[in-house]
Amino acid sequence: MLGKTAGGLTWMFRYLERCETMSRLIETGFRNALTRPTTAADEWAAVLDAAGVRTAYLERHQSFEQSAVVDFLLRDCNNPSSVMSCIEHARNNARLVRTALSREVWEVTNDCWMTLKGALGHKVRDRDLPAVLSIIRQQNALVRGATHGTMLRNDIFNFCRIGTFMERADATARILDVKYYVLLPSISHIGSALDNVQWENILRSVGAHSSYRWLNGPDISALGIAEFLILDHRMPRSLSFCIDKVASNLRYLEKEYATRNPSQEKVEAMVTLLADAKIDEIFDEGLHEFILDVLADISELSAMIETDYRFYE
Amino acid sequence: MSKNAKFFDELNGHGSDPRPPYRDYNAWFKSEDLQRLRKKSSEAEMFFRRTGITFNVYGEAEADERLIPFDIVPRIISSREWSRLKRGIDQRVRAINAFLHDIYHRQEIIRAGRIPVELIANNVAFLPQMIGVQPPGGVYTHIVGTDLVRTGEDEFFVLEDNARTPSGVSYMLENRETMLQMFPELFSKISVQSVQDYPTRLSRSLSACAPPACTGKPVVAVLTPGIHNSAYFEHSFLADNMGAELVEGSDLRVVDGRIAMRTTQGYKAIDVLYRRVDDDFLDPLNFRPDSVLGVPGIMDVYRAGGITIANAPGTGIADDKAIYSYMPDIVEFYTGEKAILKNVPTWRCSEPDSLAYVLDHLSEVVVKEVHGSGGYGMLVGPAASKKEIAAFREKLTAKPGNYIAQPTLALSTVPILTKAGLAPRHVDLRPFVLVSPKGIDLTPGGLTRVALKEGSLVVNSSQGGGTKDTWVLEE
Numbered sequence: 001m002l003g004k005t006a007g008g009l010t011w012m013f014r015y016l017e018r019c020e021t022m023s024r025l026i027e028t029g030f031r032n033a034l035t036r037p038t039t040a041a042d043e044w045a046a047v048l049d050a051a052g053v054r055t056a057y058l059e060r061h062q063s064f065e066q067s068a069v070v071d072f073l074l075r076d077c078n079n080p081s082s083v084m085s086c087i088e089h090a091r092n093n094a095r096l097v098r099t100a101l102s103r104e105v106w107e108v109t110n111d112c113w114m115t116l117k118g119a120l121g122h123k124v125r126d127r128d129l130p131a132v133l134s135i136i137r138q139q140n141a142l143v144r145g146a147t148h149g150t151m152l153r154n155d156i157f158n159f160c161r162i163g164t165f166m167e168r169a170d171a172t173a174r175i176l177d178v179k180y181y182v183l184l185p186s187i188s189h190i191g192s193a194l195d196n197v198q199w200e201n202i203l204r205s206v207g208a209h210s211s212y213r214w215l216n217g218p219d220i221s222a223l224g225i226a227e228f229l230i231l232d233h234r235m236p237r238s239l240s241f242c243i244d245k246v247a248s249n250l251r252y253l254e255k256e257y258a259t260r261n262p263s264q265e266k267v268e269a270m271v272t273l274l275a276d277a278k279i280d281e282i283f284d285e286g287l288h289e290f291i292l293d294v295l296a297d298i299s300e301l302s303a304m305i306e307t308d309y310r311f312y313e
Numbered sequence: 314m315s316k317n318a319k320f321f322d323e324l325n326g327h328g329s330d331p332r333p334p335y336r337d338y339n340a341w342f343k344s345e346d347l348q349r350l351r352k353k354s355s356e357a358e359m360f361f362r363r364t365g366i367t368f369n370v371y372g373e374a375e376a377d378e379r380l381i382p383f384d385i386v387p388r389i390i391s392s393r394e395w396s397r398l399k400r401g402i403d404q405r406v407r408a409i410n411a412f413l414h415d416i417y418h419r420q421e422i423i424r425a426g427r428i429p430v431e432l433i434a435n436n437v438a439f440l441p442q443m444i445g446v447q448p449p450g451g452v453y454t455h456i457v458g459t460d461l462v463r464t465g466e467d468e469f470f471v472l473e474d475n476a477r478t479p480s481g482v483s484y485m486l487e488n489r490e491t492m493l494q495m496f497p498e499l500f501s502k503i504s505v506q507s508v509q510d511y512p513t514r515l516s517r518s519l520s521a522c523a524p525p526a527c528t529g530k531p532v533v534a535v536l537t538p539g540i541h542n543s544a545y546f547e548h549s550f551l552a553d554n555m556g557a558e559l560v561e562g563s564d565l566r567v568v569d570g571r572i573a574m575r576t577t578q579g580y581k582a583i584d585v586l587y588r589r590v591d592d593d594f595l596d597p598l599n600f601r602p603d604s605v606l607g608v609p610g611i612m613d614v615y616r617a618g619g620i621t622i623a624n625a626p627g628t629g630i631a632d633d634k635a636i637y638s639y640m641p642d643i644v645e646f647y648t649g650e651k652a653i654l655k656n657v658p659t660w661r662c663s664e665p666d667s668l669a670y671v672l673d674h675l676s677e678v679v680v681k682e683v684h685g686s687g688g689y690g691m692l693v694g695p696a697a698s699k700k701e702i703a704a705f706r707e708k709l710t711a712k713p714g715n716y717i718a719q720p721t722l723a724l725s726t727v728p729i730l731t732k733a734g735l736a737p738r739h740v741d742l743r744p745f746v747l748v749s750p751k752g753i754d755l756t757p758g759g760l761t762r763v764a765l766k767e768g769s770l771v772v773n774s775s776q777g778g779g780t781k782d783t784w785v786l787e788e
Contacts, residue, residue: 001576002558002560002564002574002575002576002577003564003575003576004561004563004564005558006577033391092540095365095540095545095549096540097555098553098559099549099552099557099558099559100547103364105364106365107364107365110363110364110365111363114363149461155577179668207478253577258575261580289483309577310575310576310577310579313563313575
């Protein structure tokens with residue numbers, strides 16, 4: 001398999017995952033604006049931070065006004081992480097690696113691109129936003145379904161999965177990075193109404209508000225949320241879950257290629273770190289520092305995978 | 314149905330009864346509901362869009378992806394007609410390979426005075442780098458797409474040989490796939506020869522041309538200029554269906570005297586490179602130094618027998634339209650037989666008498682650039698305005714050697730489905746020929762291009778042409 005193809009597959013699935021992350025972030029911001037209009041601007045700013053595009057946004061806009069933020073996150077081609085940019089990049093990568101994809105995966109990716117191009121052809125009005133956000137996630141689910149249903153479980157599939165889980169780990173870590181302060185003990189001891197909303201926003205942005213309740217009942221706590229998003233193996237967007245997945249994909253490649261690479265050493269170290277971690281110890285030693293370390297680890301691992309598997313010249 | 318008796322209609326001939334190859338189809342068509350067929354027609358478009366069978370048009374501001382329109386009425390050829398074409402194509406392709414070998418070696422044909430030396434010596438398509446090079450298996454043109462036109466019951470002409478890098482074969486395959494999906498009942502009524510194993514045949518044919526350095530099962534790869542190339546879909550389609558890697562120049566480099574591709578596990582040697590990159594861009598060390606599409610040093614590896622390049626560099630000389638005018642002589646010189654397929658009579662504007670004639674008859678003839686392709690840079694006299702003719706006259710007088718002219722051929726018509734039912738439109742045909750040391754292999758079918766505009770003779774997809782499925786009937 002070509003190094004370029006491995007890179008293309010990884011990026012294709014990174015962009016698809018990012019597309020979905022964007023839709024969840026927009027949904028959270030939108031819901032917050034409807035239920036707590038006074039905090040809307042702050043929440044939109046936080047959404048832009050979590051998406052990593054606040055600076056790019058402020059180059060074009062002065063205030064965190066809802067329709068401008070939503071349009072920037074959904075459709076703006078100047079925003080490399082907008083839903084439309086993501087799906088364009090995903091499809092371009094899919095074209096690049098066309099020979100590595102099953103016909104179904106290619107067709108459904110192409111369909112996804114055509115559908116979103118249609119749905120995002122014009123500025124989306126508030127009243128249409130929920131429907132558009134749901135189309136984005138449905139289309140993504142179709143690609144994921146075709147991938148699971150039709151692709152061989154070989155190195156190709158493993159590179160796809162590495163893209164998905166690297167991106168997802170990165171997204172969860174970023175959301176925590178932006179919102180860590182609302183989880184800090186000084187505020188969370190009390191658990192005011194405002195805290196509850198903030199905490200709920202965190203859970204919503206990783207699509208986990210109902211699963212958290214299902215596991216923990218109605219009582220939300222900062223510690224509980226942090227543990228859920230960082231360490232819970234049952235939660236498909238937790239850091240622990242995502243890093244474990246990347247590790248198992250890299251283990252497959254190690255076996256298949258009969259070579260152990262630096263990226264394997266690195267990911268095993270990350271797995272151990274998360275497996276041994278206790279949530280109260282993380283808080284004692286500093287939640288923010290912990291998250292920053294994880295973000296740095298993820299970006300280092302990503303670069304090592306690129307080198308180990310020769311994505312670029 | 315054809316009201317214009319000037320043209321041969323492949324459905325009705327010059328009369329009004331369907332010709333034998335079309336009888337069964339015609340009966341089926343008459344029993345069908347026009348509305349249903351029109352609905353099928355738009356289904357086909359959706360099918361192509363979903364599959365991503367699109368092309369990019371050069372020179373358009375926004376490199377938008379467009380579909381080549383597909384018409385659902387097949388173009389039908391009897392097995393008897395096909396066997397005659399097959400013999401003619403076989404002969405012509407053998408002659409072209411012998412010609413290429415000769416002009417890059419002893420140049421007997423020039424010594425014998427059958428073609429003038431200037432035609433080769435001053436030709437930009439002639440690659441001095443290929444002189445004395447022995448391509449693996451002795452094959453120059455691994456893939457040929459001979460363009461044929463028809464003017465009567467038994468009148469077929471070769472319009473172009475396309476010995477360089479013919480494209481369009483993915484349409485031959487996808488058009489058939491689409492027809493099978495839309496009209497399965499038709500294929501159970503009418504026995505049509507299959508085209509679907511073309512990729513397997515291509516893979517076998519290429520593998521049979523592996524270079525001396527190849528040990529074991531030949532590794533084949535397709536070289537594409539990249540996803541922005543107008544034919545990228547076809548490149549990925551062929552690689553996918555052959556189970557070959559689709560590579561770009563940036564994936565390749567010279568490693569230990571071989572061309573190797575960068576894989577996830579290091580560099581791996583390639584034996585046969587099916588390149589869809591022009592000669593000029595193939596090797597920045599040997600040709601255009603600014604090319605980023607090729608592989609520096611590939612020509613040196615090639616000359617040393619480290620890789621097979623398909624088609625061989627320098628085959629473009631056979632596509633030259635001035636060379637074309639000598640093709641009947643070339644066929645006779647190398648095969649010792651009269652050419653089975655006719656050449657279109659051609660005036661070489663480099664010759665003063667011919668030039669004078671062409672200048673006098675610009676409104677009747679077709680003038681083409683000798684190195685042109687894709688329908689660009691040509692004048693179709695009968696369809697051109699006075700202004701266009703005047704402008705072309707200047708270009709022609711300034712550089713007559715750059716042009717040839719041909720009479721406007723009365724291209725045959727095949728019906729397409731329009732809002733009002735069937736209507737005749739002009740067509741051509743590009744069958745795809747594979748050449749290996751084991752022989753010449755012709756897939757029964759090809760790409761039928763159709764000028765969708767009423768009366769138009771230009772079938773190029775870049776200029777309003779569409780495609781049809783091409784059926785060669787079983788005996």
